[in-house]
Amino acid sequence: MQLPAVAILLSRLLKGPTRHPPLEPRSAAPDSFGVVSVVVPTLNEAERIKPCLEGLTRQSYEVREIIVVDSHSQDGTADLVKTAQERDPRFRLMNDDPLPSGWVGRPWALHSGFLASSDHSEWILGIDADTQPHPGLVASLIETVYSENYDLISLSPQFILKQPGELWLQPALLMTLVYRFGAAGEKNSPPERVMANGQCFFCRRSLLVQLGGYTSARGSFCDDVTLARFAAAQGARVGFMDGAKILKVRMYEGMAETWKEWGRSLDLKDAASPGQIWGDLWLLLCVQGLPLPMLMLSALLVGRGNTTLPAIAALGLNGFLVAMRIALNGAIAASYDRSQAKSAWVFWLSPIADPIAVLRIFLSSTQTPTQWRGRTYGN
Incomplete structure (x- = not known):
């Protein structure tokens, strides 16, 4: 057996040596002014959103707007976004409408942010509130998609681990993804084996319009993979790359939360x-x-x-x-x-x-x- x-x-695993190298921080190109709209879905993220807001502020002029779609948080998340807006006018806070039947909260917030974004932006970047973007993240994404003709790319981050239990369990959970789909950066995966990570999800605006926004992933608890595979099946060029040098994330606190929260989405059953x-x-x-x-x-x-x-x-x-x-x-x-x-x-x-x-x-x-x-x- x-x-x-x-x-x-x-x-x-033998494809590893030929995979795409990890993305590096880049400087914005002069012709990329205002080509990106960033959408950040939030729900009670006050304890961990500050590094995300600070990291987005450090992105250069290629970012036209940063839309934080808050699902009526009760913990002060909105106040933190308003404070960030005072320093950086690119921030815009909005609340999504009540969750429609058949939708999961995260894709609904992302869909709402996409619909509210500027038509002048060529790219939509979905960023989770627990991420810590490095300077040059967005410029690196832009250079990669233009130089290699991608319609959609997402990144695997560098995970911040603190507690012994998560240090023990989290790498074993991550290895289940490596064993099933290979390392980040592998090329030419068939649509049904495409991997994606919604923590940093960079998509051509015209492709999202063609796909109907996030509607194809509306009921999925792994909406990132569901949407990426649907896009690949429609002929889009989709990539999943190593972003450990330009993106960090602090996902969960301790072993119990890692087991409960991350473990229940790793099966990817909604996309398979x-x-x-x-x-x-x-x-x-x-x-x-x-x-x-x-x-x-x-x-x-x-x-x-x-x-x-x-x-x-x-x-x-x-x-x-x-x-x-x-x-x-x-x-x-x-x-x-x-x-x-x-x-x-x-x-x-x-x-x-x-x-x-x-x-x-x-x-x-x-x-x-x-x-x-x-x-x-x-x-």
């Missing part, structure tokens, strides 16, 4: 067919969930004198998978900012969390969220 899964995994979902679960089980337990079991059997071919093969194969996973932990180290972490060394123990991470994807794949980003949804 494991052998064909290992072959599929290796075929994906049942066959894809179960195929990915089989792959994760074989190459990430089983290797450590199988290695321990086969080592025990061989140590007790069981030198049959199945026992030796299981020991060798799963030893290889565990060793590869340890090496990949080193490969993704640059995707993490551990400078503020307590017990940063716990990061290197994350391969031990792999069976738990795979279990989380299994659980999420069989459940539909009833609560998401401060909202409650019915069945």
Whole structure:
């Protein structure tokens, strides 16, 4: 059962050396004045939106406007945006209308911001409130899409980790994405395997008009991937790239919140067919969930004198998978900012969390969220 899964995994990982290099900060070009409208959806983000607002302020003249679409926050989020507006007139605060039936809150806020944006902007940049944009982020996005003829690109960030529990679990959860879709920057993925990240989602305005804004992802809890795959299926050129040098994010506080909040969206079931979902679960089980337990079991059997071919093969194969996973932990180290972490060394123990991470994807794949980003949804 494991052998064909290992072959599929290796075929994906071996593309790593040819992937698109990480994006670098850039300076704005003279002809890019006012070509971008930024849309930031918010709901009770007062505790973490300040670095996002500050990072957007540091973007240059290529940003025409920064529209913060607030879903009637009760924690002072709006006041922070108004304070930012006093320093930077590009900020504009608006409230979205009541959530229509069949919509999830985040795509509804993004759709509302898109409809309210200037027709003179050629690009729409969706940015989450928990991100920390570096200077030169938007200029780098513009240079990439124009030089490489993309219609839509999104970025994987550098994750800020602080607590030991998240240092242990979060990299294992991230590895479920790497094993299923390869590393950020891979090229020419078929539409049904396209990856995306809504934390930094840069789309040609004319493409969004063609797609009807965010309506195709209105009921999706992974609206970023749903919309990107829909765009790719319509013939758009879509890319998912490494943005660790120009974008940071502090997603969740601690292990429990990481398990609950991020874990329930990583299955991507709203953007995939049942066959894809179960195929990915089989792959994760074989190459990430089983290797450590199988290695321990086969080592025990061989140590007790069981030198049959199945026992030796299981020991060798799963030893290889565990060793590869340890090496990949080193490969993704640059995707993490551990400078503020307590017990940063716990990061290197994350391969031990792999069976738990795979279990989380299994659980999420069989459940539909009833609560998401401060909202409650019915069945």
